[in-house]
Amino acid sequence: MKSLAELQAIKEKMKDKVVLREGTNATRVVVGMATCGIAAGARPVLSTFVEEVNALGLVDTVTVSQTGCIGLCQYEPIVEIFEAGKEKVTYVKVDADKAKRIANEHLKGGKVVVEYTIGANQ
């Protein structure tokens, strides 16, 4: 069984890293998690981004966070990506597979996945 002692070990391991991380996350991935987003499938989209950001080694530069209703409920799940010095990119009707591709091509590769953006879906 998992125990709190294990959590203690995680704490010891993370102590130094977390100090380093503060303020270094330049890119923000924001997933809409209001009723509309949740009903449309935002929960697995969020967990895919959390998994991929970790798997791709982007934890120090990318934060994954949640927001309320963005106001475009018919396009949910919606994911917005904010990067310093760049225009915001809005992805619509995202699912776990699309999230994986966005993480690999956009977050890791720096190339917007145009076909999933709101501009390509209107």
Next chain:
Amino acid sequence: MKELSLNILDITENSVKAGATLTEINVSETENDLILTITDNGHGMTSEILDSVTNPFTTTRTTRKVGMGLPLLKLAAEQTGGEVVITSKHESEFPESHGTVVKAVFHKNHIDFTPLGDVISTITTLIQGHPDTDFLFIHSKCGNQVALDTRELRETLEGIPLNTYEVIKWIEEYLHEQYSEILK
């Protein structure tokens, strides 16, 4: 909603948005019933808001005029012959004991009962998005229970954020283990 766990995620988001520092999510199952109780210590609602809160044309959001969270929970409960009861104490009248309790009763054997679904994912999603507020999760079934209290984890972690990837993974595995050993 496809799963009750998604309604739980949605309703608990309301608690966090209402300024709750602690939200308890309690799922209690008997042979025939599933009772979901979400209790928070947020701002609470005035009686006018409370009276209209299951009407879809009541919402706190500013981007739209329609709020479907509580109406969808009510629908999910009532279609099984159950009900939703909401009680609330607004901070203006109850400065020391404000908060809201949403209680939903589902009859599990009804054909229109929505399965609970991936409740672990709901808990980790809540903690990932709101690492600075506390959640107490209890799921009991026929005398056995699975529980998680973020206040305990926070104490052990001494300042390491609860939404650190390794911590979220630990919580996920911890709950999976508890479910497979306690609530088989």
